Amino acid sequence: MRKPIIAGNWKMNKTIKEALEFAEAVKGNTCPDKAEAVICAPFTLLKDLKEATKGTDIKIGAQNMHFEESGAFTGEVSPLMLKELDIDYVVIGHSERREYFNETDETVNKKVLKALEVGIDPILCCGETLEEREADKTKDVVKVQVEEGLKNVAKEDLAKVVIAYEPIWAIGTGKTATAEQANDVIAYIREVVKGLYGELAEEVRIQYGGSVKPANVSEIMAQSDIDGALVGGASLKAEDYLALLNF
Numbered sequence: 086m087r088k089p090i091i092a093g094n095w096k097m098n099k100t101i102k103e104a105l106e107f108a109e110a111v112k113g114n115t116c117p118d119k120a121e122a123v124i125c126a127p128f129t130l131l132k133d134l135k136e137a138t139k140g141t142d143i144k145i146g147a148q149n150m151h152f153e154e155s156g157a158f159t160g161e162v163s164p165l166m167l168k169e170l171d172i173d174y175v176v177i178g179h180s181e182r183r184e185y186f187n188e189t190d191e192t193v194n195k196k197v198l199k200a201l202e203v204g205i206d207p208i209l210c211c212g213e214t215l216e217e218r219e220a221d222k223t224k225d226v227v228k229v230q231v232e233e234g235l236k237n238v239a240k241e242d243l244a245k246v247v248i249a250y251e252p253i254w255a256i257g258t259g260k261t262a263t264a265e266q267a268n269d270v271i272a273y274i275r276e277v278v279k280g281l282y283g284e285l286a287e288e289v290r291i292q293y294g295g296s297v298k299p300a301n302v303s304e305i306m307a308q309s310d311i312d313g314a315l316v317g318g319a320s321l322k323a324e325d326y327l328a329l330l331n332f
């Protein structure tokens with residue numbers, strides 16, 4: 086049985102003060118029996134959030150990392166630096182990173198492998214543009230992203246990987262894929278993982294992301310193949326985040 090995972094992706098939002106207020110508001114109000122609660126925050130907030138959520142069921146994730154452990158990479162943060170903070174998850178290959186920061190399937194794969202090596206669970210993102218959807222290429226696009234992203238992941242590590250399917254046209258636009266559209270692609274992604282790993286694919290959690298909010302989360306979570314959500318805008322308010330966890 087796969088445990089649902091609801092991850093907030095704060096993107097480039099919140100000061101330390103705001104993050105701590107949020108942590109205070111959500112602590113003790115999550116639904117640990119229902120879903121795993123994750124907050125993926127900017128680097129500057131990670132240490133404080135880890136401390137503020139100590140002893141709770143809330144897991145903390147980063148939104149990116151470099152694939153090298155150290156070196157001359159100005160402005161980057163290494164996997165070992167995240168591990169030192171005991172970070173639980175790291176989002177890898179979000180479409181905003183692919184679009185604005187030149188992430189490729191190759192760098193995404195290097196990061197997935199490195200995260201697993203240091204003991205941080207990767208949330209591997211994939212998803213098509215509107216143009217690709219309209220050209221009926223959605224499945225071809227996600228197949229390549231998933232196969233390349235998982236390249237050389239050992240079968241013992243597979244269940245630690247969370248896959249997030251986020252159609253780019255649904256991110257921050259208010260346009261949600263219909264729950265059926267999301268479920269259809271997510272079921273297909275599981276078939277792709279099955280093609281690589283056989284029945285072990287049943288252990289991988291696959292989230293949907295793209296304009297998920299309290300008003301639509303229950304319909305999305307009721308789908309047969311959707312194991313959670315990666316939520317941007319609606320994860321910024323404590324009240325909404327708690328409503329998402331209580332889908």
Ligand SMILES: O=C[C@H](O)COP(=O)(O)O
Pocket residue numbers: 094179251255256257258259294295296297315316317318319
């Ligand atoms: O990582 C989260 C996704 O990009 C979705 O963002 P959104 O919920 O603001 O559409």
